[in-house]
Amino acid sequence: MEKPVRVLHVLGGLSLGGAESRIMDLYRCMDKSKVQFDFLVHQDGPERVPEFFDKEIKELGGEIYRLPKFKVYNYMAYKKAVKRFFREHHNYAVVQGHMTSTASIYLPVAAKSGIPLRAAHARSAGVDKGIKGILTRLLRIPLLKRADYCFACSGEAGRSVFGKKWRGSEKAFIIPNAVDVQKYVYQEDVRKQVREELGIADEYAVGHVGRFHYAKNHEFLLEIFAVLHERLKEEGVRAALLLLGEGPGMKAAMQQASDLGIRQDVFFMGNQKEVWKYYQAMDYFVFPSRFEGLPGTVIEAQAAGLKCLISDQVTHEAGISGLVHYEDIRLPAREWAEYIMDHMSYQRKDMCQTIKAAGFDVREQAKRMEKFYMTGKMT
Numbered sequence: 001m002e003k004p005v006r007v008l009h010v011l012g013g014l015s016l017g018g019a020e021s022r023i024m025d026l027y028r029c030m031d032k033s034k035v036q037f038d039f040l041v042h043q044d045g046p047e048r049v050p051e052f053f054d055k056e057i058k059e060l061g062g063e064i065y066r067l068p069k070f071k072v073y074n075y076m077a078y079k080k081a082v083k084r085f086f087r088e089h090h091n092y093a094v095v096q097g098h099m100t101s102t103a104s105i106y107l108p109v110a111a112k113s114g115i116p117l118r119a120a121h122a123r124s125a126g127v128d129k130g131i132k133g134i135l136t137r138l139l140r141i142p143l144l145k146r147a148d149y150c151f152a153c154s155g156e157a158g159r160s161v162f163g164k165k166w167r168g169s170e171k172a173f174i175i176p177n178a179v180d181v182q183k184y185v186y187q188e189d190v191r192k193q194v195r196e197e198l199g200i201a202d203e204y205a206v207g208h209v210g211r212f213h214y215a216k217n218h219e220f221l222l223e224i225f226a227v228l229h230e231r232l233k234e235e236g237v238r239a240a241l242l243l244l245g246e247g248p249g250m251k252a253a254m255q256q257a258s259d260l261g262i263r264q265d266v267f268f269m270g271n272q273k274e275v276w277k278y279y280q281a282m283d284y285f286v287f288p289s290r291f292e293g294l295p296g297t298v299i300e301a302q303a304a305g306l307k308c309l310i311s312d313q314v315t316h317e318a319g320i321s322g323l324v325h326y327e328d329i330r331l332p333a334r335e336w337a338e339y340i341m342d343h344m345s346y347q348r349k350d351m352c353q354t355i356k357a358a359g360f361d362v363r364e365q366a367k368r369m370e371k372f373y374m375t376g377k378m379t
Contacts, residue, residue: 004036005093007373008115010106012099013041014051014064015246016271017211018296019098019123022153022177024053027060029180029366035373038063038092040085042070042099052271065089070102072135082106086113094373096121097147100161101136104143117376119149121175122161125315126291128214144169149378153177156315157293173378177296178365181355183276184303186348194281198267203240204232204344207282207306209275209297210289212247217288217311219256223333224286226260228340241266244278279304284340287311288329294318303355305348309339320358321351 014020027037039062043049048066057064067085070078082105090113097103098121107118120143127133144150144162150172152158158166158174166172195201206225210216225241232239243253243266250268257263272278279285285301287310298318301308310318311329319326325343327336355361372378 004032004034005373006036006038006091007094007096008038008040008089008092010040010095010097010099010103011042013043014039014053014057015211016052016273016275018177018293019121020053022179022296023098024056025178025180025362026366026369027057027062029363030370032061035370036061038065038089040065040067042067044069052273067106070105075105078102079105079109082109086110086115090114093117093376094119096151098123100143101139104139104141104146107143107146117148118146119151120147120161122150122152122157123177123293124215124291125154125156125160125293126215126313127160147171149173151175152293154294154315154317156317160293175369176359176365177294177299178360178362179296179299179303179355180362181303181352181360184279184300185350185352186305187280190277191280194277198240198242198281200240200267200281203238203265205240205242205281205283206340207242207244207278207285207301208287209244209278209300210287210295211245212249212253214249215290215292216245216249217290217329218243218249218253220288220329220333221286222253222256222260222262222266224288224336224340225266226262227334227337229262229265231337231341239265242269242278242282243267244269244272244275246270276300276304279306282306284309284344286336286340287314288327288336289314290329292318298324299355299360303351303360305351307343307346309336320360321354323351 043066067081086109092115094117095110095115096119100120103120110118127136140161150162152174229239257266285306285308289311292314294315294317302321302323308324312326313329
């Protein structure tokens with residue numbers, strides 16, 4: 001029996017983040033007799049600490065390898081580690097680099113090691129603030145020339161990572177952040193069960209799914225909820241905020257919730273494997289990000305039939321249904337809260353066909369990518 005082609009995905013880690021979740025959605029739908037995924041992640045320390053998706057990857061037949069984190073000053077040591085890795089692991093059909101900040105380093109090394117195809121995959125339309133962001137942009141400058149394919153989750157992400165002329169290249173393709181649509185279809189019984197477990201049977205629940213990171217703008221989200229919480233309280237309605245995700249800003253967000261006097265009604269739920277259940281429990285999805293590529297969570301929320309109030313800094317390619325409203329991120333929290341108040345009542349619907357028609361069904365994307373991995377050609 002012929003062995004499956006192996007594809008190496010290069011990532012920062014394997015936590016429950018957006019890029020990782022979308023790759024795992026694809027992986028689950030792949031025909032493993034034809035295509036297998038391995039993962040190269042970045043982590044320091046004498047031994048690698050297991051992360052969220054480790055167990056499932058092993059069960060699906062994938063391998064996980066490690067590089068040290070890139071810190072600029074360790075450029076030579078990092079490149080040496082990359083060379084060592086590809087000298088020992090060069091039997092891949094494709095290397096797909098989702099960590100674009102260092103892809104211009106590891107993709108050329110992969111090429112010299114004999115790996116036939118190298119793809120860079122843009123998943124964000126912005127960078128961190130300060131020196132780190134400046135360095136990231138500098139490191140990405142040669143990427144358009146050093147990758148055989150330049151994938152992006154949206155046009156905005158592609159322009160941010162590869163430059164304004166990227167769409168004019170024959171190597172440029174948009175790969176939608178597809179989701180397992182059927183899983184998210186609204187289910188009243190699941191909603192009732194989850195809300196009872198959380199003790200919010202009668203509350204109006206605002207939701208957000210995302211890593212506690214600068215890009216996600218949790219501080220503004222909490223300000224919005226504080227205003228909404230007070231307004232609904234005046235009308236005799238209790239409100240709850242469901243926050244799914246983890247990250248470096250989580251502790252600060254908890255302190256801010258306490259300072260705003262809303263801590264008892266903010267649920268910091270961490271990473272949840274069955275995140276689809278929690279969309280059912282929400283009444284409104286709010287996403288005030290400073291920048292994004294194309295957030296899969298907004299697609300998931302629409303698949304669950306949720307109205308979504310999102311930042312105008314998020315690409316309009318994410319608004320694939322009439323459920324999304326874009327709001328100016330410069331407006332005060334009060335105006336965001338008032339918009340929610342004015343649009344609280346609506347009927348949840350099955351959005352399955354709408355999401356599929358927009359090209360965001362993971363099973364269709366899996367077929368497309370499976371063909372690419374096996375033939376080296378995009379269609």
